Amino acid sequence: MKTNLYIVNEIKPLDITVKVTDAQLMFNELTYTHFPVIKDKIYLGCISETDIRCFETNKSLQSYQYALEGFFVRKNSNWLDILEAFAQNNSNIMPVLDDNNQYLGFCELGDIMNLFNETPFLSEPGNILIVEKGILDYSFSEIAQIVESNNAKVLGLFISNMENDVAQITMKISDSDINNIVQTFRRYSYNIVSKHHEDSFLTNLKERSQYLEKYLNI
Numbered sequence: 001m002k003t004n005l006y007i008v009n010e011i012k013p014l015d016i017t018v019k020v021t022d023a024q025l026m027f028n029e030l031t032y033t034h035f036p037v038i039k040d041k042i043y044l045g046c047i048s049e050t051d052i053r054c055f056e057t058n059k060s061l062q063s064y065q066y067a068l069e070g071f072f073v074r075k076n077s078n079w080l081d082i083l084e085a086f087a088q089n090n091s092n093i094m095p096v097l098d099d100n101n102q103y104l105g106f107c108e109l110g111d112i113m114n115l116f117n118e119t120p121f122l123s124e125p126g127n128i129l130i131v132e133k134g135i136l137d138y139s140f141s142e143i144a145q146i147v148e149s150n151n152a153k154v155l156g157l158f159i160s161n162m163e164n165d166v167a168q169i170t171m172k173i174s175d176s177d178i179n180n181i182v183q184t185f186r187r188y189s190y191n192i193v194s195k196h197h198e199d200s201f202l203t204n205l206k207e208r209s210q211y212l213e214k215y216l217n218i
Helices: 020-029 061-067 079-089 109-117 140-148 178-187 200-216
Strands: 034-039 042-048 093-097 103-108 126-134 154-163 166-174
Touching (some): 020 034, 042 093, 079 109, 103 109, 126 178, 140 178
Antiparallel strands (some): 126 166, 154 166
């Protein structure tokens, strides 16, 4: 996926000499959390909307250069790296620099998220399965082997949570007999986090529980 196709350069960055009041007006017109600031065509960093509201309006951005946040990505960064940069900096725009540190423009969070929507993980039909296992005990190769041994394919997977030495793995699996896959994961000591109507184990457990409750109430 060519992320450089999504670089926005029609909107000019703020110059460091711009008055705070003008920068505030710019934020009023746009919906960005941050905006790039340059000096002599050199990228200095981003000013946040939260900060700009606290500055004295009669001063220039030069007086508040210390508040600039220096995050950016390269023009050849892949979309996952860009998405990670968005998450780490709590921004909905990401400045893009070339290999010589020249400012090229910025990417918008919505455009990069749309790239994610085009991946098979979201666009292809399938089942979402979430499992848990000890951090030292799970492996992606084992997970793929479990899925493929049940005549299914992994469309995507990632670590969705990691807490108390337990890793939670979210995966999307091509349309298949999800019940057999779930039971195989249990045999390999994975805890099943997601709920599935086809899960015969839970169905049988519920039926036995209801039978026991009925028996105890006799």
